[in-house]
Amino acid sequence: MKIYEKAPAKINLLLDVLRKREDGFHEVEMIMTMVDLADRLEMEELPRDSIMISSQAGYIPLDEKNLAFQAAKLIKDRYDVHKGVYIHLDKKIPVAAGLAGGSSDAAATLRGLNRLWGLGISEAELCELGAELGSDVPFCVTGGTAIATGRGEKLERIHNPPQCWVVLAKPPINVSTADVYGKFRVNELKQHPSKANMVNAISRGSFTDICNNLGNVLETVTLQLYPEVRQLKESMERLGADGVLMSGSGPTVFGLVSKEAKVSRIYNGLRGYCKEVYVVRMLT
Numbered sequence: 001m002k003i004y005e006k007a008p009a010k011i012n013l014l015l016d017v018l019r020k021r022e023d024g025f026h027e028v029e030m031i032m033t034m035v036d037l038a039d040r041l042e043m044e045e046l047p048r049d050s051i052m053i054s055s056q057a058g059y060i061p062l063d064e065k066n067l068a069f070q071a072a073k074l075i076k077d078r079y080d081v082h083k084g085v086y087i088h089l090d091k092k093i094p095v096a097a098g099l100a101g102g103s104s105d106a107a108a109t110l111r112g113l114n115r116l117w118g119l120g121i122s123e124a125e126l127c128e129l130g131a132e133l134g135s136d137v138p139f140c141v142t143g144g145t146a147i148a149t150g151r152g153e154k155l156e157r158i159h160n161p162p163q164c165w166v167v168l169a170k171p172p173i174n175v176s177t178a179d180v181y182g183k184f185r186v187n188e189l190k191q192h193p194s195k196a197n198m199v200n201a202i203s204r205g206s207f208t209d210i211c212n213n214l215g216n217v218l219e220t221v222t223l224q225l226y227p228e229v230r231q232l233k234e235s236m237e238r239l240g241a242d243g244v245l246m247s248g249s250g251p252t253v254f255g256l257v258s259k260e261a262k263v264s265r266i267y268n269g270l271r272g273y274c275k276e277v278y279v280v281r282m283l284t
């Protein structure tokens, strides 16, 4: 039997850091949602007890460093499953982009193997397993729109934002999440974005207020390290996106756009100098 799972990309509409913790992680407050740019996973049981990963993407690890491999291993060990699985990853989400591509593959693997092997694991338990793999994985297990706290693993589901276009642009640089958090200094922050205002804007379905309350404190690090990310933000704003922000630790920048007529202008304007530009919709 073959089963399929979609692994969508996430964007952070808001990312605030409250403090650095003793365990080295940062206490965050984030609002995350999914967009319809997704990897597609195909899973099939193997006749022997092993995990095999393949992908058309030549630039990701296919061994135990792959987050889908780690997810399969975790579920096998924890639930004492002596079966094998072959997982093919059709990668569409750019790698190391701030879009949680690897985390979403891990989450899709947990959901998929739960189905394939009929394990009956609850969503809450899948989230707990996911948290062992990475801070973004629990959110990728549940999807939707959520407030994420703790190191990102504590989730509170909220309404989806109103439907709009999302233009994603990734400059050709790789950003390490650990490096960005490592260089972040919370006491140097001049301003925190308002979670309350964003939650309020989303619950009222106000696209304008969502755009006006976008905020990501990790921009203070990534925009400093990589001026091309700042330039990309400025270009998107100039081209007429209604709200513009860097996602996660970057380097992908997203623009929210309400009117379809504006989208092709922004896409064409960016494509002049940025190879990886995607026009997608919010997943609502």
Ligand SMILES: C[C@](O)(CO)[C@H](O)COP(=O)(O)OP(=O)(O)OC[C@H]1O[C@@H](n2ccc(N)nc2=O)[C@H](O)[C@@H]1O
Pocket: 012, 015, 024, 025, 026, 027, 028, 030, 098, 100, 103, 133, 134, 135, 136, 137, 150, 151, 152, 177, 178, 181, 182, 248, 249
């Ligand atoms: C930037 C975001 O993607 C925004 O959604 C997340 O906060 C990071 O999530 P992630 O990539 O799943 O992160 P993890 O794989 O758990 O951690 C990678 C590294 O980022 C740093 N890290 C991550 C999350 C967090 N709340 N505080 C941190 O300081 C840690 O140095 C950690 O070693």
Ligand SMILES: Nc1ncnc2c1ncn2[C@@H]1O[C@H](COP(=O)(O)OP(=O)(O)OP(=O)(O)O)[C@@H](O)[C@H]1O
Pocket: 059, 060, 061, 065, 066, 067, 068, 089, 094, 095, 096, 097, 098, 099, 100, 101, 102, 103, 105, 106, 136, 177, 248, 249, 250
């Ligand atoms: N299934 C996978 N897909 C993509 N990258 C993977 C995968 N498994 C492991 N990796 C590795 O994980 C690293 C981060 O890739 P990923 O695309 O998940 O980053 P990201 O989008 O910045 O994640 P986040 O937003 O959660 O910080 C890369 O160095 C990549 O080699």
